[in-house]
Amino acid sequence: MSAQSHVERSDAERSAAERSNAEQDRQFAQVVLNDHRLDQIDRFVHEDFVEENPPPGQGPGRDGLRDFLQSFQAAFPDLTWTVKELLAEGDTVAAWSVWEGTHSGEYLGIAPTGRRVRVEAWTFDKFRDGRLASSRILMDIFGLLQQLGAIPAQ
Numbered sequence: 448m449s450a451q452s453h454v455e456r457s458d459a460e461r462s463a464a465e466r467s468n469a470e471q472d473r474q475f476a477q478v479v480l481n482d483h484r485l486d487q488i489d490r491f492v493h494e495d496f497v498e499e500n501p502p503p504g505q506g507p508g509r510d511g512l513r514d515f516l517q518s519f520q521a522a523f524p525d526l527t528w529t530v531k532e533l534l535a536e537g538d539t540v541a542a543w544s545v546w547e548g549t550h551s552g553e554y555l556g557i558a559p560t561g562r563r564v565r566v567e568a569w570t571f572d573k574f575r576d577g578r579l580a581s582s583r584i585l586m587d588i589f590g591l592l593q594q595l596g597a598i599p600a601q
Contacts, residue, residue, distance in 0.1 A: 465535035468574040472540040473530060475579065480528040480546075483520050488513050492579045499571075499583040503555055523548030523564070538580075540572045550595055557597050564594040 475491040478484045488509060496509040505515035520526055526548035533542045545567055550560045568586040572579055592598040 465537070465540075467577060468538065468540050468572075469533055469535040471574065471577060471579070472533065472535075472542060472570075472572055476528050476530055476544070479516065480526065483526075485513055485517055485520075488516075490578075493575060496579060497581040499581055500585065502584060502586055503588070519554070522550060522552040522554035522559075524551050525549050538574050540570075540574065542570050542572070544568050544570065554595070555592075555597075557592075557595055560595050562595060564591055566591045566594075 471491060478487050479491060492509045492512060494509050496512060498505055498507070498512060501507075501511070502515065504518065505511050523546075526546055528544055528546045530542050530544045533540060535541075545565060547563065547565045550557075550562050550564060552559055566587050567590070568584055570585075571583040573581045589598065593600045
């Protein structure tokens, strides 16, 4: 086998892993976030999961993620998460998403407002063995707080 064919095979294998990670990321969004199937988190997330930039109120590990999502979904029970763009390279999947929902439960100490919100989020997820090992989410919390009336809109 020539060195070039070895590289081509490695690129093909890497591309397959990247496609698999991207599909897992999309499935997590659909099953856990949109279908509100928190009982499926173990299927998608390693037990030693690390949230690199946790949103307010999220504790450590997979259980912290589960608890956060439970309270988040209680605050926005009709939440929908839409992946707008997704890129995969190596073990990392980067996505720009938009979530929408109606503020029907307490969130960050803010009593339910009944307001419909639309929030952009960027995630950088790292996969290991086909499951989410770590994540970094950057969410427009400022915009969310403005939409909820907690911060004056300009």
